[in-house]
Amino acid sequence: MRRNILKLKVKRLGISTGGPLVAIINEEDAKVLDLHPLDRIKITKGKSIETVVVDIGKKSVVPKGTIGVFDELTASLPLKDRDSVAIKVAKKPVSLDYIKKKLDGYSLSKKEIDQIVWDIVHNRLSDVELTFFIAASYCNPNNMDETVWLTRAIANEGDRLQLKEKKIIDKHSIGGIPGNRTTLVVVPIMAAAGYTMPKTSSRAITSPAGTADTMEVLASVEFSLKKMREIITKAKACIVWGGALNLAPADDKIINVEKSLMIDAESQLLASIMAKKHSVSSTHVIIDIPIGPNTKITDRKKAEHLKYKFKQLGTKLGMKISVILTDGKEPIGNGIGPALEARDVLKILRQDDDRPLDLEKKCLAMCTQLFSLMGKRNGLTLSKQLLQSGKAYEKMQHIIKLQGGNARIKPEEIPLARFEYDVIASKSGKIKSINNLFVAKIARIAGAPQNKGAGIYLYKHIGETLKKGERIMTVYAGTKSKIDYVEQVLEGMDDIVVY
């Protein structure tokens, strides 16, 4: 019995929606099936079938009798131009009922959360529907059970790195502090100590550099899971870009929606960070929460609360978690921007005289905590020995080589952007504050992270004295016009460095 079925010809639109599976049908055809925008249809081609969200178009886009398909759909259902397909009205996914339930303030069950995450990963929800879920979780925060289920579901609905080692260590720093490039020092120290540390990092979204951007100055960071495993087998560790892997893909989609309103629900933040750890099978994790004005976490009370939640969630996921609250008042290290940060890191690993001691101190503190998590009491001494003996540097060189980089590069050989601009002290004084946000902004205007050599070199930190005429910082940029722009913006920034 042919009823409520329409036969249409495929027209490939050659455009990606960046997410949901969507098809456009003509307004006349839509009337026949009584379809409205955001309704769903089942598309059948031979024995293959796929459910997609429908959009309604005029005949200039899709003539009557045709169906316009976006790239995401042709990836999951092989369709060529002029292919004949059958469409019929489909039910909405059940997860919409669960999203509505959450919006109404009720808690969700494990089964309901699993279904929502499955639908997110498989592009079954429209942007509007996904946004309702994010907003619902923001207004009606997840309880600890929901957070655990969400974390597990996000990690499980993606690839997972399985290693034969029973103890896997990991670290995470909550963002917002320019120059805070601890990973590139902590990973080689801990790997040199014999621990396994399969580190995945992110690129910058709104900052001048992410760990992956900085590592990319020294070596490649985009690898498959298979290749990542090979590197770890040889070096016990790696430092790669998580975005090149299919780890916790739901998280990327969630972050994409949150970004548009710059919201970051606590339970989503917890789930997001811990899902990434769970997906590489981490067992011992240190979390660094910097506190300071102009950072993500501005007061100690909130940081303490977050610390408690991280430990609680870790326990439920079978991980040992150590959380440290650190000073986030000013940038850490001297370099800000991928190349300048890579120079800082190499200087520490090589124990050069001009290395940034604040960054080194923080890295040693983190390693000490990690050793302690692994049951070692003398972590600080061990970490220092691994640095001073050159074993950590040797380990880093091994990782750089395995990741296709030049292991022998010296800090001063890392190229910086061509044009320089010095910010000079107009009076003598003691530095009272440095504004993280403004420093990041200037480094980005200068071209970081797109231009790896762009950024800022900071000569002084809070508490140090400045003499009139002394340099406070040097800004590096690839073009003269960017330097001009930096100069102009700096004029309006009285409080980037207060002294």
Add this chain to the structure above:
Amino acid sequence: MRRNILKLKVKRLGISTGGPLVAIINEEDAKVLDLHPLDRIKITKGKSIETVVVDIGKKSVVPKGTIGVFDELTASLPLKDRDSVAIKVAKKPVSLDYIKKKLDGYSLSKKEIDQIVWDIVHNRLSDVELTFFIAASYCNPNNMDETVWLTRAIANEGDRLQLKEKKIIDKHSIGGIPGNRTTLVVVPIMAAAGYTMPKTSSRAITSPAGTADTMEVLASVEFSLKKMREIITKAKACIVWGGALNLAPADDKIINVEKSLMIDAESQLLASIMAKKHSVSSTHVIIDIPIGPNTKITDRKKAEHLKYKFKQLGTKLGMKISVILTDGKEPIGNGIGPALEARDVLKILRQDDDRPLDLEKKCLAMCTQLFSLMGKRNGLTLSKQLLQSGKAYEKMQHIIKLQGGNARIKPEEIPLARFEYDVIASKSGKIKSINNLFVAKIARIAGAPQNKGAGIYLYKHIGETLKKGERIMTVYAGTKSKIDYVEQVLEGMDDIVVY
């Protein structure tokens, strides 16, 4: 100084987004300006400038150096293929801060609400951002001040019907009751009494017929504001489709997002209904809230609360409001579907013997309330006289004629769909309940409202007795296969009519 500006060639995509202004740029160009999906750019063409949301595409869609534009943008900024435009990064609209504020549970000011509604109407918000606003208002309900400001903003950001009459009457029925076609009787009675009633109605979204669909059986319903005013000047009233006018356009966009999750925040419902009344300058309004299982409002307590809110909002808007709580347990009238309902309405206006008395009674009660609002005590008598004397029918014929219809058509001349299916009583008994949702579903499966002649004729109501073998209802559909489908679905519906 040329900085942070990119020159691109226009490529028209020929696709409509159905809302937000969007442009796609190549991923390489996006890197140059450090743009990410959902960021905003300013596009300059000569002296014209427009701010749009950006999407990032691969070179198969937009080669490096080109910008792909959707139809909404070419409507507001005239662009041809290969036109040269300059783009630069733009700030996000300030209303995003207000939406975030609402999401965090704070109340908004008049200025903030005005800005959000302006941005909605002018396509300045992405779907994700609009959804955050709807979700925020759902989780953190608007207070009465916010509701008043929202209602005014929605009405003011659109066209308004201004008439010289000081008293303008209007009505609204909260949806969910099949056959509840009171407008087509109330409008001619009140206009025959000399009152001005510029009625705008909606088409069905999820029901078998909206008032506009039913009126369209008798006359045209799509008019410009100018033409609408002409009709009112001649007949004191009209019954047109609101969707053809630019009244309260923000409301349509809000409803479109709410629909996808079937949510309906109380304050949005209030603002939505009252903004439509405000936009035609109504001063005296009756609101009908049917209560019953399987309707929008299921219990009396909620209805009483809504009644209170409607009256409060009306007072703040300078309107006199009468709210009646009515019986929504079962369909009203006999016909369900545009043609069948139009037959019911004409029978009442002509005072035919076989007219549906339940629908007539409800219409008379509504008119009585409206007369009372206008200070007349003997409203029931007046209404009955206008019906019985044929004056209401004469008025309706005048309206039908002015709206381009056949004023002389008799109820039985209105064509019904060709195929019929009788639902027969399998035993004798008294009708205990009729399920509104199931009745609506069957009428829609039969083809209503797309097929105007499709639907249901209901022979009996709750409390009436059925003899075994007697017809309960007749279903009308345009094709045999639809009838087969109706038959099959009815088999699984034990409780559509319980007796």
